[in-house]
Amino acid sequence: MEVRAIKEYIAAEVIGVDLTDAIEAEMFAEFRMALYRHAVLVFRDQEITDKDQVRFSEGFGRLEMTIPSDPIGDGGPVGVVSNLDSQGEIIPPSDARSLYMQANRLWHSDGSFRRVPLKGSLLAAKCVPPSGGATEFASLVAPYAALPANRKKEIELLRAVHSLAYSREQVAPNLISSEFLRDTPPAEHPLVREVSETGEKALLVGSYAGNVVGWPTAKGRILLEELLAWCTQPHFVYRHEWQVHDIVVYDNRLCLHRGTAWDENKYKRVLHRTTLAWDEASV
Numbered sequence: 001m002e003v004r005a006i007k008e009y010i011a012a013e014v015i016g017v018d019l020t021d022a023i024e025a026e027m028f029a030e031f032r033m034a035l036y037r038h039a040v041l042v043f044r045d046q047e048i049t050d051k052d053q054v055r056f057s058e059g060f061g062r063l064e065m066t067i068p069s070d071p072i073g074d075g076g077p078v079g080v081v082s083n084l085d086s087q088g089e090i091i092p093p094s095d096a097r098s099l100y101m102q103a104n105r106l107w108h109s110d111g112s113f114r115r116v117p118l119k120g121s122l123l124a125a126k127c128v129p130p131s132g133g134a135t136e137f138a139s140l141v142a143p144y145a146a147l148p149a150n151r152k153k154e155i156e157l158l159r160a161v162h163s164l165a166y167s168r169e170q171v172a173p174n175l176i177s178s179e180f181l182r183d184t185p186p187a188e189h190p191l192v193r194e195v196s197e198t199g200e201k202a203l204l205v206g207s208y209a210g211n212v213v214g215w216p217t218a219k220g221r222i223l224l225e226e227l228l229a230w231c232t233q234p235h236f237v238y239r240h241e242w243q244v245h246d247i248v249v250y251d252n253r254l255c256l257h258r259g260t261a262w263d264e265n266k267y268k269r270v271l272h273r274t275t276l277a278w279d280e281a282s283v
Protein backbone atom coordinates (compact mmCIF):
# COMPACT_ATOMS: atom_id res chain seq x y z
CA MET A 1 0.00 0.00 0.00
CA GLU A 2 1.32 3.40 -0.95
CA VAL A 3 -0.05 6.91 -0.33
CA ARG A 4 1.05 9.28 -3.09
CA ALA A 5 0.36 13.02 -2.70
CA ILE A 6 -1.45 14.48 -5.71
CA LYS A 7 -1.01 18.16 -4.83
CA GLU A 8 1.08 19.89 -2.19
CA TYR A 9 -1.79 21.08 0.01
CA ILE A 10 -4.57 18.67 -0.82
CA ALA A 11 -5.36 15.13 -2.03
CA ALA A 12 -3.46 11.85 -2.23
CA GLU A 13 -3.98 8.63 -4.15
CA VAL A 14 -3.89 5.32 -2.31
CA ILE A 15 -2.37 2.60 -4.45
CA GLY A 16 -2.11 -1.15 -4.01
CA VAL A 17 -5.28 -1.97 -2.06
CA ASP A 18 -8.41 -3.95 -2.96
CA LEU A 19 -11.40 -2.58 -1.06
CA THR A 20 -13.45 -5.76 -1.61
CA ASP A 21 -10.94 -7.54 0.68
CA ALA A 22 -11.14 -7.45 4.45
CA ILE A 23 -8.95 -4.57 5.64
CA GLU A 24 -6.80 -4.89 8.75
CA ALA A 25 -7.20 -2.39 11.58
CA GLU A 26 -3.59 -1.18 11.12
CA MET A 27 -4.26 -0.38 7.50
CA PHE A 28 -7.33 1.63 8.46
CA ALA A 29 -5.18 3.54 10.94
CA GLU A 30 -2.89 4.43 8.00
CA PHE A 31 -5.86 5.46 5.86
CA ARG A 32 -7.13 7.72 8.62
CA MET A 33 -3.71 9.34 9.13
CA ALA A 34 -3.43 9.88 5.37
CA LEU A 35 -6.91 11.42 5.34
CA TYR A 36 -6.08 13.85 8.16
CA ARG A 37 -2.89 14.86 6.32
CA HIS A 38 -4.27 15.18 2.77
CA ALA A 39 -8.04 15.83 3.37
CA VAL A 40 -8.95 13.82 0.23
CA LEU A 41 -8.02 10.22 -0.60
CA VAL A 42 -8.54 8.71 -4.04
CA PHE A 43 -8.79 4.96 -4.65
CA ARG A 44 -9.01 3.97 -8.34
CA ASP A 45 -10.48 0.81 -9.94
CA GLN A 46 -12.50 -0.33 -6.93
CA GLU A 47 -15.60 -2.16 -8.08
CA ILE A 48 -17.50 -2.36 -4.83
CA THR A 49 -21.10 -2.98 -3.77
CA ASP A 50 -23.04 -0.70 -1.41
CA LYS A 51 -22.41 -3.28 1.28
CA ASP A 52 -18.62 -3.08 0.69
CA GLN A 53 -18.90 0.71 0.74
CA VAL A 54 -20.70 0.69 4.09
CA ARG A 55 -18.12 -1.73 5.57
CA PHE A 56 -15.19 0.32 4.21
CA SER A 57 -16.74 3.60 5.41
CA GLU A 58 -17.19 2.21 8.92
CA GLY A 59 -13.40 1.84 9.12
CA PHE A 60 -13.23 5.66 9.18
CA GLY A 61 -15.83 6.07 11.91
CA ARG A 62 -19.49 5.87 12.78
CA LEU A 63 -21.86 6.35 9.85
CA GLU A 64 -24.57 8.96 9.64
CA MET A 65 -27.93 7.97 8.16
CA THR A 66 -29.49 10.08 5.41
CA ILE A 67 -32.40 12.35 6.40
CA PRO A 68 -35.63 10.69 5.12
CA SER A 69 -37.00 14.01 3.80
CA ASP A 70 -33.74 14.76 1.90
CA PRO A 71 -34.26 13.88 -1.78
CA ILE A 72 -30.96 11.97 -1.97
CA GLY A 73 -31.65 9.52 0.85
CA ASP A 74 -34.23 7.16 2.27
CA GLY A 75 -33.03 7.23 5.87
CA GLY A 76 -30.40 4.49 5.27
CA PRO A 77 -26.59 4.85 5.17
CA VAL A 78 -26.21 5.19 1.37
CA GLY A 79 -27.34 8.35 -0.44
CA VAL A 80 -27.53 8.52 -4.22
CA VAL A 81 -26.16 11.68 -5.82
CA SER A 82 -27.39 11.51 -9.40
CA ASN A 83 -29.33 13.19 -12.20
CA LEU A 84 -31.72 10.23 -12.52
CA ASP A 85 -35.27 9.63 -11.32
CA SER A 86 -36.40 6.44 -9.59
CA GLN A 87 -36.90 4.78 -13.00
CA GLY A 88 -33.27 5.49 -13.97
CA GLU A 89 -34.24 8.20 -16.46
CA ILE A 90 -32.49 11.59 -16.69
CA ILE A 91 -34.31 14.32 -14.73
CA PRO A 92 -34.84 17.43 -16.92
CA PRO A 93 -32.52 20.28 -15.78
CA SER A 94 -35.53 22.57 -15.15
CA ASP A 95 -37.08 20.07 -12.69
CA ALA A 96 -37.03 21.10 -9.00
CA ARG A 97 -34.98 17.97 -8.13
CA SER A 98 -32.36 19.01 -10.63
CA LEU A 99 -32.26 22.57 -9.31
CA TYR A 100 -31.90 21.16 -5.82
CA MET A 101 -28.78 19.27 -6.91
CA GLN A 102 -27.44 22.45 -8.55
CA ALA A 103 -26.63 23.71 -5.08
CA ASN A 104 -23.89 21.06 -5.01
CA ARG A 105 -22.08 23.28 -7.53
CA LEU A 106 -21.51 25.81 -4.75
CA TRP A 107 -18.52 25.28 -2.46
CA HIS A 108 -19.70 23.58 0.70
CA SER A 109 -18.87 21.30 3.58
CA ASP A 110 -21.56 18.61 3.75
CA GLY A 111 -24.06 19.24 6.50
CA SER A 112 -22.48 22.41 7.92
CA PHE A 113 -26.06 23.70 8.32
CA ARG A 114 -26.56 21.02 10.98
CA ARG A 115 -25.81 21.68 14.62
CA VAL A 116 -23.50 18.67 14.54
CA PRO A 117 -22.03 18.75 11.01
CA LEU A 118 -20.85 15.71 9.07
CA LYS A 119 -17.27 14.58 9.54
CA GLY A 120 -16.62 13.25 6.09
CA SER A 121 -18.03 11.37 3.15
CA LEU A 122 -17.14 8.60 0.72
CA LEU A 123 -18.24 8.81 -2.89
CA ALA A 124 -18.25 5.79 -5.18
CA ALA A 125 -18.58 6.46 -8.91
CA LYS A 126 -21.13 4.14 -10.53
CA CYS A 127 -21.76 6.03 -13.75
CA VAL A 128 -19.90 9.08 -15.06
CA PRO A 129 -20.21 11.29 -18.14
CA PRO A 130 -17.47 11.08 -20.80
CA SER A 131 -16.40 14.62 -19.92
CA GLY A 132 -17.21 17.17 -17.22
CA GLY A 133 -18.88 16.43 -13.90
CA ALA A 134 -15.61 16.62 -11.95
CA THR A 135 -15.67 17.28 -8.20
CA GLU A 136 -13.34 19.96 -6.86
CA PHE A 137 -11.93 20.02 -3.34
CA ALA A 138 -10.43 23.06 -1.60
CA SER A 139 -8.29 22.89 1.54
CA LEU A 140 -9.51 24.63 4.69
CA VAL A 141 -6.26 24.02 6.58
CA ALA A 142 -3.42 25.36 4.37
CA PRO A 143 -5.35 28.57 3.59
CA TYR A 144 -5.85 29.24 7.30
CA ALA A 145 -2.11 28.73 7.96
CA ALA A 146 -1.32 31.13 5.09
CA LEU A 147 -3.50 33.96 6.44
CA PRO A 148 -1.67 37.04 7.72
CA ALA A 149 -1.38 37.11 11.53
CA ASN A 150 -3.67 40.14 11.94
CA ARG A 151 -6.39 38.41 9.90
CA LYS A 152 -6.12 35.29 12.06
CA LYS A 153 -6.51 37.41 15.18
CA GLU A 154 -9.51 39.26 13.74
CA ILE A 155 -11.46 36.10 12.98
CA GLU A 156 -10.35 33.68 15.68
CA LEU A 157 -13.39 34.13 17.93
CA LEU A 158 -16.03 34.76 15.28
CA ARG A 159 -18.94 32.44 14.64
CA ALA A 160 -21.01 32.06 11.48
CA VAL A 161 -24.62 31.02 10.90
CA HIS A 162 -24.96 28.15 8.42
CA SER A 163 -28.32 27.59 6.81
CA LEU A 164 -29.61 25.18 4.19
CA ALA A 165 -32.12 27.78 3.03
CA TYR A 166 -29.34 30.33 2.42
CA SER A 167 -27.46 27.90 0.17
CA ARG A 168 -30.56 26.86 -1.79
CA GLU A 169 -31.72 30.48 -2.21
CA GLN A 170 -28.55 31.13 -4.18
CA VAL A 171 -29.82 28.65 -6.78
CA ALA A 172 -33.59 29.34 -6.83
CA PRO A 173 -36.25 30.36 -4.27
CA ASN A 174 -38.57 27.79 -2.66
CA LEU A 175 -36.38 24.82 -3.55
CA ILE A 176 -36.80 22.97 -0.31
CA SER A 177 -39.89 21.48 1.21
CA SER A 178 -41.17 23.03 4.42
CA GLU A 179 -40.79 19.57 6.00
CA PHE A 180 -37.07 19.38 5.12
CA LEU A 181 -36.60 22.99 6.26
CA ARG A 182 -38.23 22.15 9.60
CA ASP A 183 -35.84 19.20 9.99
CA THR A 184 -32.81 21.41 9.31
CA PRO A 185 -32.87 24.70 11.27
CA PRO A 186 -29.80 27.00 10.90
CA ALA A 187 -26.75 26.28 13.06
CA GLU A 188 -23.90 28.39 14.40
CA HIS A 189 -20.26 27.27 14.11
CA PRO A 190 -16.91 28.86 14.90
CA LEU A 191 -15.19 30.30 11.84
CA VAL A 192 -11.91 28.72 12.94
CA ARG A 193 -11.77 25.30 14.56
CA GLU A 194 -9.07 23.02 15.82
CA VAL A 195 -9.03 19.56 14.24
CA SER A 196 -8.99 17.18 17.20
CA GLU A 197 -6.71 14.52 15.66
CA THR A 198 -3.94 16.84 14.43
CA GLY A 199 -4.24 20.05 16.47
CA GLU A 200 -4.23 21.98 13.18
CA LYS A 201 -6.67 24.82 12.64
CA ALA A 202 -9.20 24.90 9.82
CA LEU A 203 -11.59 27.55 8.54
CA LEU A 204 -15.26 26.74 8.10
CA VAL A 205 -16.85 28.73 5.30
CA GLY A 206 -18.90 27.75 2.23
CA SER A 207 -22.31 28.30 0.69
CA TYR A 208 -24.29 27.51 3.84
CA ALA A 209 -22.53 30.28 5.80
CA GLY A 210 -24.58 33.44 5.31
CA ASN A 211 -24.00 35.57 8.42
CA VAL A 212 -21.35 36.34 10.99
CA VAL A 213 -22.90 36.30 14.46
CA GLY A 214 -23.19 39.84 15.88
CA TRP A 215 -22.23 41.53 12.59
CA PRO A 216 -24.54 43.33 10.13
CA THR A 217 -25.45 40.86 7.35
CA ALA A 218 -23.68 42.77 4.55
CA LYS A 219 -20.42 43.13 6.49
CA GLY A 220 -20.49 39.44 7.46
CA ARG A 221 -21.11 38.33 3.87
CA ILE A 222 -18.14 40.36 2.63
CA LEU A 223 -15.87 38.62 5.13
CA LEU A 224 -17.29 35.15 4.38
CA GLU A 225 -16.95 35.67 0.63
CA GLU A 226 -13.41 36.95 1.03
CA LEU A 227 -12.40 33.90 3.08
CA LEU A 228 -14.10 31.56 0.61
CA ALA A 229 -12.21 33.15 -2.30
CA TRP A 230 -8.99 32.80 -0.29
CA CYS A 231 -9.54 29.06 0.35
CA THR A 232 -10.47 28.29 -3.24
CA GLN A 233 -7.39 29.73 -4.93
CA PRO A 234 -6.10 27.23 -7.53
CA HIS A 235 -3.08 26.08 -5.52
CA PHE A 236 -5.38 25.00 -2.66
CA VAL A 237 -7.76 23.11 -4.99
CA TYR A 238 -7.73 19.55 -6.34
CA ARG A 239 -10.04 18.73 -9.23
CA HIS A 240 -11.10 15.09 -9.38
CA GLU A 241 -12.06 13.90 -12.86
CA TRP A 242 -14.21 10.85 -12.21
CA GLN A 243 -13.72 7.40 -13.68
CA VAL A 244 -16.18 4.57 -13.01
CA HIS A 245 -15.15 2.58 -9.88
CA ASP A 246 -13.31 5.52 -8.29
CA ILE A 247 -13.77 5.90 -4.56
CA VAL A 248 -13.04 9.29 -3.05
CA VAL A 249 -12.97 9.84 0.70
CA TYR A 250 -12.92 13.38 2.04
CA ASP A 251 -12.84 14.98 5.46
CA ASN A 252 -15.44 17.75 5.62
CA ARG A 253 -13.59 19.50 8.40
CA LEU A 254 -10.45 19.85 6.28
CA CYS A 255 -11.82 20.75 2.87
CA LEU A 256 -14.74 22.18 0.93
CA HIS A 257 -16.00 20.59 -2.26
CA ARG A 258 -18.28 21.33 -5.19
CA GLY A 259 -19.57 19.49 -8.24
CA THR A 260 -18.95 20.89 -11.72
CA ALA A 261 -21.12 20.98 -14.84
CA TRP A 262 -21.55 18.35 -17.53
CA ASP A 263 -24.06 17.75 -20.31
CA GLU A 264 -26.86 16.71 -17.95
CA ASN A 265 -29.48 16.35 -20.67
CA LYS A 266 -27.43 13.69 -22.33
CA TYR A 267 -25.28 11.84 -19.80
CA LYS A 268 -26.01 10.04 -16.56
CA ARG A 269 -23.86 10.62 -13.51
CA VAL A 270 -24.38 8.49 -10.40
CA LEU A 271 -22.32 8.59 -7.22
CA HIS A 272 -23.16 6.61 -4.09
CA ARG A 273 -22.39 8.51 -0.94
CA THR A 274 -21.85 7.34 2.63
CA THR A 275 -21.30 9.86 5.37
CA LEU A 276 -19.31 9.83 8.59
CA ALA A 277 -20.84 11.22 11.76
CA TRP A 278 -19.04 13.93 13.67
CA ASP A 279 -18.08 13.11 17.23
CA GLU A 280 -20.28 15.67 18.99
CA ALA A 281 -17.72 16.28 21.72
CA SER A 282 -15.33 17.84 19.20
CA VAL A 283 -17.79 20.42 17.80
Ligand SMILES: [Fe+2]
Pocket: 104, 108, 109, 110, 257
Ligand atom coordinates in the same frame (compact mmCIF):
# COMPACT_ATOMS: atom_id res chain seq x y z
FE1 LIG B 1 -21.51 17.68 -0.93
